[in-house]
Amino acid sequence: MPNYNRRWNAWGHADSPYLTTLSEGGRQALGLLVGEATALPDATLETVLASVPSSRLPQHPLISTDADDRLRHARGQSLSDWIDLRSGDIDTFPDGVAFPKDSTEVRQLLDLAEQHDFDVIPYGGGTSVVGHINPLAGDRAVLTINLGDMNQMLAFDEESQLATFGAGTPGPVLEQLLKQRGYTLGHYPQSWELSTVGGWVASRSSGQQSLRYGRIEQMFAGGRIETLKGTMEIPAIPASSAGPDLREIFMGTEGRMGIVTEVKVRVTPLPQKETFHVAFLPNWQAGVSTLRSMAQQKLQLSMLRLSNLMETITMLYSSSDAEATAALNESMSAAGLDDNKVMLTFGVTGSEEQHSAALAQAKAVIAAAGGKLAPDAMGDHWAHGRFGAPYWRETLWEAGYAVDTMETAVNWDKVIDTVATIEAAIAQQAEAQNGKAHVYTHLSHVYGQGCSVYTTYIFTCRESFAATKAYWQQIKQAGAQATVDQGGTISHQHGVGFDHKTYLPNEKGELGIETLQHLLNLFDPDARMNPGKLLP
Ligand SMILES: Cc1cc2nc3c(=O)[nH]c(=O)nc-3n(C[C@H](O)[C@H](O)[C@H](O)COP(=O)(O)OP(=O)(O)OC[C@H]3O[C@@H](n4cnc5c(N)ncnc54)[C@H](O)[C@@H]3O)c2cc1C
Incomplete structure (x- = not known):
């Protein structure tokens, strides 16, 4: 079983250096922006454990029905999940959890699911x-299969630059195992x-x-999939025109x-040099057209992220170093960049030669757009x-404040309009409920055709967990509807799960949804694999 050095009702680890308390300045700023707030009281672990109902699963050596598991x-980790965990008001639990060590045990568990009719x-x-992994209420028992014990590198082919990992390998372990091999x-x-x-x-x-x-699509080369119909091996071939790609x-x-x-993934030798930088561009319009130009010229950068004005201001003023922010503003204003400036963060990664060529190109594009680089410390800080x-x-x-994000991707011709529309939908919905949301956005994951749009919103918790959740649901719905009305995908990177499934037909169409439904029926005619997710 994976060790639980991780909190049950929050993100990550209790000893993380990233955990901080909101500064007095931050509290005052949020008070002005969205109102004074009071924290809601957390449920205790003991109370929530006491509410876990008895399991409906048969006893089996591979299955734990322990309340803590x-x-x-x-x-x-959605905001709705967070509210459930913090309030202790959790209406569904899996009936058991299994921690298989290999594909054979996964197979055994799937066979067991059919024999004993559980999900x-x-x-x-x-x-x-x-909401991908939340059990839904229903007559069948639910087994959650945690792949966390399958966390090893299983094969490494240096010549073809392919590595095979157990599916439950988390990011830091995977990178550490690869780093040892360069x-x-x-x-x-x-x-x-x-x-x-x-x-x-x-x-x-x-x-x-x-x-x-x-994206992971470009890295995923093949692997082994256990389905209720049997095992599917997808060979790792560099490219193939032999029909649709499994x-x-x-x-x-x-x-x-x-x-x-x-999972077989395509890996890359460690770069010789990697640096991150921050620059400022004169305003949002100039920023977006510079970002587009960098993407379409295929500058060899490793990341690009453009913050809109409100995100730029939020980032600059939430810095704990007020003196450094003042000095930065002064030097930017000497270069002609006023209060409309927007922040561009970018990464440069590669061999020494690639790095210096790409950095020089990026600097030239930024200068031509009237922008200016910030001190290196800002990139290091990011x-x-x-x-x-x-x-x-x-x-x-x-x-006492809640924060959530929404993300989509749209073509370049829609970017500015989409950001404005989503932000307005969120802010207006908060106001319609007699509240206020602080909303800001960045663009990242750039492509020749368009980019992702990532919007963050902060609002005050209401008098109860239930009221906070209801308030959030209305805001989220307004933002999601604005997203699909703009022709954006309901998700560029977070997926569909439960929360986005009603918006999927906007992108796939009726026939597309039917195709996906038939495909899933083929593998899972009784709908026992993660039912109620993905498709409406
Ligand atoms: C703070 C935060 C930041 C995030 N930032 C990003 C981001 O930058 N980019 C991004 O892409 N996502 C991001 N996410 C979303 C999330 O991390 C991704 O969706 C991630 O890919 C989920 O991986 P996981 O291992 O945690 O899967 P889970 O959350 O455990 O599962 C996700 C879905 O995949 C299925 N699944 C999991 N493992 C398997 C398997 N082995 N076989 C079949 N199905 C499986 C589950 O059933 C579920 O439907 C973020 C989430 C949080 C909380």
Whole structure:
């Protein structure tokens, strides 16, 4: 069983250096922006454990029905999950949890599910933010299969630059195992600390440096999938025109088609040099057209992220070093960049020669757009804190504030309009409920055709957990509806799960949904693999 050095009702580890308390300045600023707030009281672990009902599963040596295991697999990491865990008001738990050691044990568990008529939820790191791994109420018992004990490198082919991992290998373990051989996968979702390679594949994840390394779709070369119909081996072939690609058919099935147990990924030698930088551009319009130009010129950068004005202001003024912010503003204003400036963060990764050529190109494009580079310390600061944002939710929550994010991807011709529309929908919905939301956005994951749009919103908790959840649900719905009305995907990287499934037909169409439904029926005619997720 994976060790639980991780909190049951919050993100990550209790001893994380990223855990902080909201500063007095931050509290005052939020008070002005969205109102004064009071923290809601947490339920205790003992109370919640006492509420776990008895299990409906048969006793089996591979299955734990321990209340603690069941609680720790009851919810993921969405804001709604967070509210359930913090309030202790959890209405569904898996009936048991299994921790298989290999594909054979996964197979045994799937056979058992058919024999005893129970449902199965595959579980990687449980970092889903869209209700992927939450059991739904129903007549059948539910077994969550945590792949966390399948966390080894199983094979390494240096000549072909292919590595095979157990599906439950989390980001830091995977990178450490590759680093020992001089390689990297380069897949860094913000949830990297806890999410797993199998989860990335099953939910079509995208990492912060997708510009260099690609999305998980480009990294996933093949592997072994256990389904209720039998085992499917997808060979790792460099490219193939032999009909539809089975990898594409599996990716994004979110545990509904089967369980990937072994994942073959394409790896890259460790770069000789990697640096991150921050620059400022004169305003949002100039920023977006510079970002587009960098993407379309195919500059060899490893990441690009453009913050809009409100995100820029929020980032600058939430810095604990007010003096450094004042000095930065002064030097930017001497270069003609006023209060409309927006922040561009970018990464440069590669051999010494590639690094210096790409950095020089990026600097030239930024200068031509009237922008200016910030001191190197700002890029270093981003790199050091890149996995810290999930802990920030707790910092705010402890002060009575809730934070959530929405993300999509649209073509370049729609970017500016989409950001404005989503932000307005969120802010207006908060106001319609007599509240206020602080909303800001960045663009990242850039492509020649368009980019992802990632919006964050902060609001005050209400008088109770239930009222806070209801308030959030209305805001989330307004933002999601605005997203699909703009022609954006309901998710560029977080997936569909439960929370986004009603929006899926907007993207897939009626026939598309029918196709997916038939495919899932083929593998799982009794709908026992993660039922109620992905498809409406
Ligand atoms: C703070 C935070 C930041 C995040 N940032 C990013 C980001 O930058 N980019 C991004 O892409 N996502 C991000 N996410 C979302 C989430 O981390 C991803 O969806 C991730 O891919 C989930 O991986 P996991 O191992 O935790 O899977 P889980 O959450 O455990 O499961 C996700 C889905 O995959 C299925 N699944 C898991 N493992 C398997 C398997 N072996 N076989 C079959 N099905 C399986 C589950 O049934 C479920 O439907 C973030 C989440 C959080 C909480």
